[in-house]
Amino acid sequence: MKVLQTLMTRRRFLKGSAVAGASGAAAGGLGGLTGLAPVAEAQAQSPRGETKITKNICAQCPARCGIDVYTTNGRVHAIYGDTGNPIANGKLCPKGHLGTYFLYDPDRFKGPMKRTNPRKGRNEDPGFVPISWDEALDTIAGRLNRLREAGESHRFAHFYGRGWGASDAGLYGDFGRLYGTPNSAIGHASMCAEGSKRAKQATDGNNSYNAYDYRNVNYILNFGASFLEAFRPYNYLMQMWGHMRSKSPQTRITTVDVRMNPTMAASDRALYIKPATDGAMALAIAHVILTEGLWEREFVGDFVDPEMRFRTGQTIPAGSFAEKWVHGLTEWWNEELKDRTPEWAESVTSISARDIVRTAREFGTTRPAIAIMERGPTAHTNGTYAGMAIHALNALVGSLWAEGGMFYQMGPSYGGLPVNAADYMDDWARNGAWKSQPRIDKAGTAEWPMSGTMMQEAGPNHLKGDPYKLDTAMFFYTNPIWSAPNPQVWEEALKDVFVIDTSPFPGETAMYADIVVPDHTYLERLQDSPTYPFEGWPMAALRVPAVDPVYDTKHFGDTLIEIGKRIKGPMGEYYKAIDSVENVLRHRAKGFETDPGDNGVNSFESWKEKGVWYKKRYLWQQRRGEFYEWDGRGYNVRMSPDEVKAKLIKTPTGKFEFKSGFLEKHADYIERTLGVPAARAGLVQWVEARHTGQGDLYFVSPKTPLHAEGRGGNIPHAIANQQPIVGGRKTVYLEIHPDTARARGIRNGDKVRIKSNLGSIEAYCRYMPAHRPDTLVLPMEHGHWAQGRWAKGRLPGHSGDITENVSDPISGLACYYTGKVTVERA
The missing domain is CATH 1.20.5 (Single alpha-helices involved in coiled-coils or other helix-helix interfaces)
Structure with missing residues (x-):
C-alpha cells in the first residue's frame, strides 16, 4: 500500500x-x-468533404473485376469490389486494392515528351523534354503522312498487350485498313497463352479461351493452371473455390504441375510431372477411359457391336464404332492411343502408373468433370499437341456445352459506330501495294502459317530486315524490351525505329521512345471492357473516371483518334466523324436500348451509373448428347447438326475432331517443323518437346498473385508480399530443391548465378523441398533496368534475359518454360 x-x-x-x-x-x-x-467539451471532426463513388474496372490483371472507387476532396482513397458486378461480387483479390499506387505513382510521366538524345540503350538518358499535345500529335501524324505518301505505310506498326475493348484496341482494325498497314495491330497473345486457344481451334473449332460452369462441376483435372495464383478471372476463381469445396457433392480437384503452389497445396491430389510431358499423361488417361468403358456414350458414340471393347495394343476395325459428336476416334485409337498406357506414360512423365489410373477412373466416373490447362503445358514446342490431348478428355466425358462443363464466351449487344470505315477508303487503302506485304512478325505466312500473332518475332525480324525494316512503331500496354524472350534483341532492334510509347510509366520500351504520349491510368479513363471468358453469358463493364487526370495525359483511344484526324485524305474525315472515345462508347451503348441488361442498363448513362451491362443467360446447352437453344423460357429448341456446326463446334466436320482438319491443312509444315509424319499430323498425339539450352535443370518463371500486369515491380506493397511461401521483402527468390542445391554447394539464402546459352543472371535462393529436384522456379517480376524508383536495379536478374526466343510452330506461343539452365554459387 x-x-x-x-x-x-x-x-x-x-x-x-x-x-x-x-x-x-x-x-x-x-x-x-x-x-x-x-x-473540455468534445469537438466533432471537421467534415472531410463529400465522398463520391464511381464505377470502374480493376486493371491489375485480365480478370476485369468491377470496382467501386471512393474519392473525397478530389482524391482517391479506397477501392472495393463492386457488389453489382458479377465477377467481383463485392470482393477483390490482394492486388485489387493497389490502384491508388498506380494513380499517384511519383514516377509517372507528367505529359507528352520528346527525346533529345539520339543514342538509345540501357545506360543512355533519353533527355526527354516536355512538349504540347499538339506538337506530339502533329509530329506523329506528319511522320505517318510522309510514310504513306512514299508508299511505305506498311513500315508502321501498332503493338499492344492488354486490349480492353471497343475504345482502345478495338480501334486498331479500322486504323490499319484506312492507313494501309498489315501491322495494325500485333498483339501479345503469342507471349501470353495462345497455346490453349490454338489447341481448341484444332479440336472444336473455337480459337478462344473457355468459359466454365464452376458452380456445378464435380471434378477438375487441372494441368498447370494456377487457379489460386494467376488463372483468369482470379478474384472470381477464389470465390468459386470456396463454393466448390463447400457444396455437396464437394468438387474433387487433382492438380498436375512441376512445382508446389497454392493451387496444388489446396487440391485433393498433387501430381508432380516432368516439364513438357502433360500431353503424355492426358493420352494415358484417355487410354484408361476407353479401355475401361468410361466414356460418355451419348456424346461420343459407341460400338456397333455391343460386345466389342477397346483393348490395349489392339486395333478396332474401321466402321465398328458409330461416332456421334466426335470425328476420328477409330484412327486415333488405332494409330496413337492403343499403346499409350499408364505404364508408358510413367516412363515419360515420372508420375506413377497407379496415380494415372486412379486419376483416370475418378475423372471418367465423376460427372460433370472438366480438364483445364494454361501456359504450363503449352509453353513448349509440343504445346498445341499437349493442349489437344488435355482438351480431348473433355470430349470423352461429354463436358462440352454441358451443365458443369465448358463452353465459349458470348459478346455484348453493342451498337455500331457512328460511321462506317468502308465509306472512307481511298485508292491506297483499297488497292495499295501495302496489301501484298506480310506482317513484320510473319504471322500467317509460310513461316508461321497457323499463328495469329508473333510479337516476339517482330523485333528480331526488323533487326534482320526480313521481311523489311520498320520505320515507326507505337506501343500500347506492352513492354517487349522487358517482356519478350531474349529482350536484348529488342534493345538492338528499336535503336533505329521511331518509337512512340503510350505508357503512363517509364518502362524499358519507353526509355527507347522518341515521342511519349502518356495514357491515363485506369482510374482516370472512360473505357469499356467486354468480359474475358467467364460464365459464357455476355457482359460489358465500363470504366468511369474517378478523378480528373492527375497529369497532362490522354486516353489512348483519344490519342489514336486525334492522330487519325491528322492523316490526310478520307481517313482524317473518318476520325473527325468518330470524334472521341466518349462518342464511340455512346454509340456502342445504343445496342443496350433494344437489349437491356438484367440490371436495367439500357443507355450510356445507366451504363455509367451501374458500371456493367450483362444478360445472365447462355443461349446453348448440350444435354445427354443433344444440343438445345434457349427460347426465352428454357433450353427447348433442339439444334440440327448444321446449326451446331455454325454456332458451336466450328470444325470442318462440325464435330470434336480427334483427327484435326485444321492441322491436316498444314501437314507438310508440321512434318517440316516438328518431325510428325504428314499423314499423322492431324491426330491428337504425343510429340516430344525440344528444350533450349545446354543445362541440366528446367527453368520456369510463373506469375504470383501480386504480379500486377507488369507493374508489380514498382509497387512497394506488392514487392513486400510477392513471394509469401519462401518469404522476402526486397527480392524474388530463386526456389530450388535442397538436394539440388546441396549437390552444387549452394546454401539456403546464397547468391547464385543462373546460366543459359544467352548469358547469366543472379538471384538469391531459397530452399523449396516441395518442388521437383530437376526444376528451378523464379517468378517473373524483377530485373528491371527502368520502370521506376522501386523497380530499377532490384535483384534477381530478369528471367527473360536467359530465355531463348523459341516458339511452338503451331500456336506461335513463346516457349517460356522450355529452357534448361545451370546454377552455381555466385
Missing part, C-alpha cells in the same frame, strides 16, 4: 480523478464526486 501511495502522487490522483469525474457526470453523476475540474 505504501508503494502505491508513493507512486500515486496527489497531482496524479487529481488528474485521474478529473477524468473519472467527467465520465461519472456524463453517466448521471454516479459516485457523488464533487469539486473536480471539468473536462
Whole structure:
C-alpha cells in the first residue's frame, strides 16, 4: 500500500480523478464526486468533404473485376469490389486494392515528351523534354503522312498487350485498313497463352479461351493452371473455390504441375510431372477411359457391336464404332492411343502408373468433370499437341456445352459506330501495294502459317530486315524490351525505329521512345471492357473516371483518334466523324436500348451509373448428347447438326475432331517443323518437346498473385508480399530443391548465378523441398533496368534475359518454360 501511495502522487490522483469525474457526470453523476475540474467539451471532426463513388474496372490483371472507387476532396482513397458486378461480387483479390499506387505513382510521366538524345540503350538518358499535345500529335501524324505518301505505310506498326475493348484496341482494325498497314495491330497473345486457344481451334473449332460452369462441376483435372495464383478471372476463381469445396457433392480437384503452389497445396491430389510431358499423361488417361468403358456414350458414340471393347495394343476395325459428336476416334485409337498406357506414360512423365489410373477412373466416373490447362503445358514446342490431348478428355466425358462443363464466351449487344470505315477508303487503302506485304512478325505466312500473332518475332525480324525494316512503331500496354524472350534483341532492334510509347510509366520500351504520349491510368479513363471468358453469358463493364487526370495525359483511344484526324485524305474525315472515345462508347451503348441488361442498363448513362451491362443467360446447352437453344423460357429448341456446326463446334466436320482438319491443312509444315509424319499430323498425339539450352535443370518463371500486369515491380506493397511461401521483402527468390542445391554447394539464402546459352543472371535462393529436384522456379517480376524508383536495379536478374526466343510452330506461343539452365554459387 505504501508503494502505491508513493507512486500515486496527489497531482496524479487529481488528474485521474478529473477524468473519472467527467465520465461519472456524463453517466448521471454516479459516485457523488464533487469539486473536480471539468473536462473540455468534445469537438466533432471537421467534415472531410463529400465522398463520391464511381464505377470502374480493376486493371491489375485480365480478370476485369468491377470496382467501386471512393474519392473525397478530389482524391482517391479506397477501392472495393463492386457488389453489382458479377465477377467481383463485392470482393477483390490482394492486388485489387493497389490502384491508388498506380494513380499517384511519383514516377509517372507528367505529359507528352520528346527525346533529345539520339543514342538509345540501357545506360543512355533519353533527355526527354516536355512538349504540347499538339506538337506530339502533329509530329506523329506528319511522320505517318510522309510514310504513306512514299508508299511505305506498311513500315508502321501498332503493338499492344492488354486490349480492353471497343475504345482502345478495338480501334486498331479500322486504323490499319484506312492507313494501309498489315501491322495494325500485333498483339501479345503469342507471349501470353495462345497455346490453349490454338489447341481448341484444332479440336472444336473455337480459337478462344473457355468459359466454365464452376458452380456445378464435380471434378477438375487441372494441368498447370494456377487457379489460386494467376488463372483468369482470379478474384472470381477464389470465390468459386470456396463454393466448390463447400457444396455437396464437394468438387474433387487433382492438380498436375512441376512445382508446389497454392493451387496444388489446396487440391485433393498433387501430381508432380516432368516439364513438357502433360500431353503424355492426358493420352494415358484417355487410354484408361476407353479401355475401361468410361466414356460418355451419348456424346461420343459407341460400338456397333455391343460386345466389342477397346483393348490395349489392339486395333478396332474401321466402321465398328458409330461416332456421334466426335470425328476420328477409330484412327486415333488405332494409330496413337492403343499403346499409350499408364505404364508408358510413367516412363515419360515420372508420375506413377497407379496415380494415372486412379486419376483416370475418378475423372471418367465423376460427372460433370472438366480438364483445364494454361501456359504450363503449352509453353513448349509440343504445346498445341499437349493442349489437344488435355482438351480431348473433355470430349470423352461429354463436358462440352454441358451443365458443369465448358463452353465459349458470348459478346455484348453493342451498337455500331457512328460511321462506317468502308465509306472512307481511298485508292491506297483499297488497292495499295501495302496489301501484298506480310506482317513484320510473319504471322500467317509460310513461316508461321497457323499463328495469329508473333510479337516476339517482330523485333528480331526488323533487326534482320526480313521481311523489311520498320520505320515507326507505337506501343500500347506492352513492354517487349522487358517482356519478350531474349529482350536484348529488342534493345538492338528499336535503336533505329521511331518509337512512340503510350505508357503512363517509364518502362524499358519507353526509355527507347522518341515521342511519349502518356495514357491515363485506369482510374482516370472512360473505357469499356467486354468480359474475358467467364460464365459464357455476355457482359460489358465500363470504366468511369474517378478523378480528373492527375497529369497532362490522354486516353489512348483519344490519342489514336486525334492522330487519325491528322492523316490526310478520307481517313482524317473518318476520325473527325468518330470524334472521341466518349462518342464511340455512346454509340456502342445504343445496342443496350433494344437489349437491356438484367440490371436495367439500357443507355450510356445507366451504363455509367451501374458500371456493367450483362444478360445472365447462355443461349446453348448440350444435354445427354443433344444440343438445345434457349427460347426465352428454357433450353427447348433442339439444334440440327448444321446449326451446331455454325454456332458451336466450328470444325470442318462440325464435330470434336480427334483427327484435326485444321492441322491436316498444314501437314507438310508440321512434318517440316516438328518431325510428325504428314499423314499423322492431324491426330491428337504425343510429340516430344525440344528444350533450349545446354543445362541440366528446367527453368520456369510463373506469375504470383501480386504480379500486377507488369507493374508489380514498382509497387512497394506488392514487392513486400510477392513471394509469401519462401518469404522476402526486397527480392524474388530463386526456389530450388535442397538436394539440388546441396549437390552444387549452394546454401539456403546464397547468391547464385543462373546460366543459359544467352548469358547469366543472379538471384538469391531459397530452399523449396516441395518442388521437383530437376526444376528451378523464379517468378517473373524483377530485373528491371527502368520502370521506376522501386523497380530499377532490384535483384534477381530478369528471367527473360536467359530465355531463348523459341516458339511452338503451331500456336506461335513463346516457349517460356522450355529452357534448361545451370546454377552455381555466385
